[in-house]
Amino acid sequence: MQFVPVVDSNQRPLMPTTFARAEHWIKSGKATPFFRKGIFCVRLNVEPSNRHTQAVAVGIDPGSKREGYTVKSKAHTYLNQQFHAVDWVKDSEEASTNARRARRSRKTPYRPNRQNRKRGGIPPSTKARWQFKIRVVKVFATIFPISDIGIEDVKAITKKGGKRWNTSFSPLEVGKQWCYSELEKIAPVTKFDGYNDTYLTRQELGLKKSKAKLSNGFNAHCVDSWVMAYLMVGGDSGPENTAVRECKPIRIYRRQLHVFNPGKDGYRRPYGGSMSQGLKRGGIVKHPKYGKCYVGGEDVQKSRISLHSLDTGKRLCQNAKPADCKFLAYNSWRTVKPSF
Template structure:
């Protein structure tokens, strides 16, 4: 495993070994940090001119889980197993249902003077969130690693014959989403390579690697094996030098609502949602003397308390935490941890 390194200006340098990182910390020439993905990296206390080698990131898209691997010419830098955002479609359905219900009420606000989305090309929210999440992960990796190329398994959209040839080749959610992803990756200055599914299988056989059928298994051979062979096919690596895995899942922030969908006891509808709790952004990583490392959730305005959640499982630990008792660490858009090796 390699640890990302940046200098005092934030310029990404070549990653180092854990032993080198400990030596830098001990000498006082560096300090530990975490990026928005929650991945640990080293920031030097001085400027250094980069002398970087090519680093390739491989992406294995999936419906529920996805694989990301950063591979150099010889060493494996990073392996990620990421949970894909699947909550947007249901959230949009709920919002649509509530909007239709509000139209029957007398107190609804008047319509807008113009429809902002009328005659404008747009991508459905569920499709956009799923494919832009991949681009955001690559952008966060690029902030701490000198990435040069990206290899993506080109997912084929299900099509059927129609009058003009293919029926849904141009407006399938998969087709539209992957084209949007390729544009975003190209805009980052990365060279994009595409591989078909059968090519990924041949690459696994070429490197002598096997893939498990258990999709939710937190191991290298579930999804990271495909992303590794994709990256190695361009970087030139011959074998995975490290199979340790970071498990990453995004923080879900609930949109602010006028009130809860279901009335509480007594018919009262309390406010719900939002992104801040008593001055702290929800999802902020804090340390509590009783509950340890946890994240900030909702709050009670009357009692001036907030809820804390377990970092990995997101299980609520308490609803009575005081902001003064929480030592703020940082805010992360993704929760991640290193999967223990067997």
Template sequence: MRVPVVDKDHQPLMPTTPGRARKWIASGKAVKHWSDTGQFYVQLKIEPSGCDTQDIVIGIDPGKKFSGIGVQSAKLTLYTAHLILPFQAVRDRMDARRLMRRGRRGRRINRKVDFSKRAHRQKRFSNRRQDKLAPSIRVNRQLELRVVSELGQIYPVSEIRYEYVKADVDLTSGRKKSRSGRGFSAVMVGQKWMLRQLEQFAPVVKVEGYQTASTRKYLGLIKNKLDKSKAEFNTHAVDGVAIAATAFVEYQKYHTTKIDGANWFGCVTVTPAIFKVIRRPPYSRRQLHLMVPAKGGVRRKYGGSTTRHGLRKGDLVSSPKGIGYVSGDTEKQVSVSNANWKRLGQITSSKVQLIRRSNGLIVA
């Protein structure tokens, strides 16, 4: 276990031991902080003894509903995370938006008159872009980018390794297809966009799936393939660590005067590390138009991130029911939920104390 360290200008340095970090805090040489990804770190108030850093690699195992993150050095595993992606929620909301728009168009257009006299609105712009990225896929990649950016602020990241999915090309149609021949998966779409974004943080190396599997097997790591929805290290974070470890170990062929063969070269040590489950606050966005129009034309308030008590949804608060996140409100009460967004209770607003404003992440 290591504690991240940053200098006075918030530039990341090499992590230190928990004992040394406690001594720095007790003597006033450093102050403690928490990152948005739930990582405890210290900031030095004095000049560091040295600024030399070793290689620290972030490994990303992208998925459609879940992703795994691992931060690895040659000697230690520094951080692991399981990301619950908002793919399905965004897709359902896009479907609902499509239905609501269709309903509004149906109510606006009078089909009893001739087609040439109907109130059809002319298009304002062309939405047939060839480089369009689906919102459900974009939001998945943006959550991964958010976590990587937060980790890059406290770790001196030298490289980012990303599991890349290859696709074949059908010579008859010219279209790309997956190796199974069943078309693209959500992992394939948008990964080129993701790689361009990651290059803004550190050099990016693409790692293929077979390399991840062989490295994981060589390191003796076990993957839970039965239930990938479980928020545990062995479902997706284990692949994040294996992907990051490919920077330090590699299976290579060798040739001598007597033998032709292959073996593993390099050295890396996987150790127990902090494990976090990260998701976005799953509250509903503000809707100006509901599925069914209200009688009299008066729309009721639905969704949004604000409450009537000076708090925002996603704020971390302290309450008599425990520490949790603001998830809703009534006229006199505030709904407080845990990290799994299960309601702890509805509590009088005067008994709820703000700990930290919402940062767009729920970390458990």
């Protein structure tokens, strides 16, 4: 059974409802439909009959290529969502570093040390991965009354005799501790061991996990996120809802002064950034010819933008006029496979 998230007129999340009831509310004018990051929701136009909320947990199964998320109460499984991990930051930072080093050697033989630069922190690639988990849970918290968050506590590779590295200097350890502290601001966080908690409970319930880690089925990643949510709120010994929404983050390239290689006329066009001719990149727009799509890059000289398909991510055109595009909503990921 599929469920629809519900919020009141002040955007406060209530308990989800069924599609049939949501449809009845919309037809009678009691609710207004809207989408939140691709998730169909309804907003009540009247005072809700009951504001009591049950315990609703979010289970998170981290992964290097795919990640699983489950939103569940004791009675129902409301949402199973699988995301492609943010795995392109490391290569982008390496290219940026190499370009900066080459430029530095060409311009000056010696660059003085600048003490005003920030020291320490989390590496960009590590922070991007953990930050995406926080963003996803924050979106869930705006449409579900989240009371608990469970996450599988991944461990970094330890080094023999490396006490300082093993306890505090591993980027993964530093990144996950920062992520846990940020998630605690949303709801209490419970950390689960991959074997003693997730695996043994899965075996006890008779659930199997697929070895095809890149598949978009429930048994790939969402089965573990469901188990963690089950451990927090309880319920039946098996999920009644195994539909999975597969989503992929929209990559927005970091702003550069210009591209590395000049064009035929020797002009180095600007590259990257978060805006295209006044429209937010990744934002959903409606075009007279291409329908609903999202905004990509821009041509500064011609004042044109590129549009991309919401289904495949492929570029539809490079010469769309911004005036022809009606902005609909901000967006940061697209749905690869809907849940129904």
